[in-house]
Amino acid sequence: MTLRSRSAAVAAGASIALLLSACSTDDTGGGGGGASASDVPGAEVLDDLDEAVEVEFWHSMDSTNGQVLNGLIDEFNAENEGRVRVTGTFQGDYDTTLAQHRAAIQQGDTANLIMVYDLGTQFMIDSGQTVPAQAFVDKDEYDTGSLEDALLNYFTVDGDLRSFPFNNSTPLMYINRDAFEEAGLDPDTPPKDLAEIREYAEALTVTSEDGQVEQYGFGAAVYGWFVEQFMARAAVPYCDNGNGREGRAEEALFNDPKVVEVVEWWQSMIDDGLAVQLGRSTDDAQAAFTSGRAAMTLESTGSLGGFLEQSDFEVGAGYFPLVSADDPGGSIIGGASLWINGEGHSQEEVRGSWEFVQHLLTPESQSVWHAGTGYLAVNTEGYDGPEAQERATQFPQFAVAAAQLADSETSVNTAGCMMGVMSDARVAAEEGWEAALTTDDTPEAALTRSKESLQRKIDEYNDSVG
Structure with a gap:
């Protein structure tokens, strides 16, 4: 089951407005208030219990990832027998889990702990149901020093950590190392920006005698997350008011000249036969890479395991490209x-x-989690664990993701946009991008029109919480 549903249902329409209109929020970048350290119970409340406290945990991890998570739950329960017992429940993909949580709020029956994807951050704050993570950190003087800075940066709003990062990833550039070597390119130095991708693609594109392209230099999905990544890499905000962190976001900015430049480049690569047109399907894009049809692609770190298993060539990885070298x-x-x-x-x-x-954030748990799933180790000390070390030896490509984050500049731009309808914004960015590739509209016109179509949803959401 994909965790990247393109449904705009998460933040859409009347149900959100009805729900949030009943919640008390302010109109700052974070919205919502929350408990302080003095309101957080200490560990002594779990002493001398007649029976273990039951904790219901809603999550979106199935298959292998779910098995690894269940192992960590079982380990915690064994260590806390008679004190705390966690029951993990798979709720469906991210959109479904958040929709279930919305319904539970209306019914007054929420789970104790819930996994919510990055696009739901502003909604979770606005709903006013949670205890800010910062309150726990302050209460226990919990040391966040070993937690990944880029992840803390994303989930920190108005100076306070709002939730605890856990299953997180970042996109990378993936390359067919065999194709690189056949083209006389060094697979240890993947292209770093769009101009270099084009230069490499010219060498990697293979055409048959009858003029048919047998191998394209590049091919990736038209995926809204990549727009956010290109903008962050260029230090450009995705939405106004400091990416929604200095005041409530009132406008999306994905028609920025940097994004226009990306889409123009993408179109020229397709027109010149250097990139394959794949549309918005990430499944098609992954298949194009693993089959050898595209020698370079963009994808999440979460796809590396599948690429390694499904490709009959050696897979390499590099940093997600810059728009411009500077x-x-x-x-x-x-x-x-x-x-x-x-x-x-x-x-x-x-x-x-x-x-x-x-327990989930300890180095020991994070070593198991990273090695078993391919997600980043939220606690960077987890990379030193035996499970993570074994994985790094077997698959050195995973180290690229950790290095990319370690080299990341932390700012409001790399923190990401805080917007109540962020899932709608991602879909709108995709629609504008795709329209530019498939219609006569210029990239600037297509992206601007898509941005304007999103504005009503932004206004409705903000009115509902204002």
């Missing part, structure tokens, strides 16, 4: 974080949830 760089993350619900829950349940989150 862009400052940086990286924006994807995936989800953990939110502890406070509204309607006992102090024992709140504390039990926090105890479990701490």
Whole structure:
């Protein structure tokens, strides 16, 4: 099951407005208030219990990832027998999980702990149901020093950490190392910007005697997350008011000249036969790379395991490209974080949830999590664990993602946009990008029209919480 549903349902329309109109929020960049350290229960509330506190955890991890997560849950339960017992429940993909949470808020019956993807951050703050992560950090003087800076940056709003990063990834450039060597290119130095990708693609594109392209130099999906990444790499905000972190976001900015430049470049690559037109399907883009049809692609770190298993060539990885060589760089993350619900829950349940989150963030757990799933190790000390070290030895490509984040400049631009309808914004960016590639519209006109179509949803959302 994909965790990257393109549905705009998460933040859309009347149900959001009805729900948030009942919540008390302010009109700053973060919205919503929340408990302070003095309101957070200490560990003593779990002493001398008659029976273990039950913690319900809603998540979106199935298949292999779900098995690894269940292993960490079982380990925690064994260590906390008679004190805290966590029950993990798969709710569906990210959109479905958040929709279920919205319904639970309306019914007054939320889970104790919930995994919510990055695009739901502003909604979670505005709903006013959770205890800010910062309150737990302050209460216990919890040391966040070993947690990845770029991830803390994303989930920090108005100076406070709002949720705990957990299953996070970042996009990379993937290359067919065999094709690079056959073309006389060094696979250890992948292209760093769009101009270099074009230069490499000219050498990598293979045409048959009858003029048919047998191997394109480049091919990737028209995926809205990549727009966010290109903008972050160029230190350009995705939305106004400091990416929604200095005031509530009122306008999306994905028709920025930097994005126009990307789309113009993309169109020229297709027109010149150097890139294959793949549309918005990430499945098609992945298949084009693993089959050898495209020698370079863009994808999440979460796809590396599949690429290694499905390709009959050696897979390499490099940093996600810059638009221009002089862009400052940086990286924006994807995936989800953990939110502890406070509204309607006992102090024992709140504390039990926090105890479990701490278990998930230990170096030992993060080593197991990273090695078993391919997600980043939120706790960077996790990369030193035996499981992570074994994976690094077997698959050195995974080190590229950690290095890219370590080299990332942390700012409001790399923190990402805080917007209540961020899922709609991502879809709108994709629609404008695709329209530029498939119609007579110029990239600037297509992106601007798509941006303007999004404005009504932004206004409706902000009115509902204002």
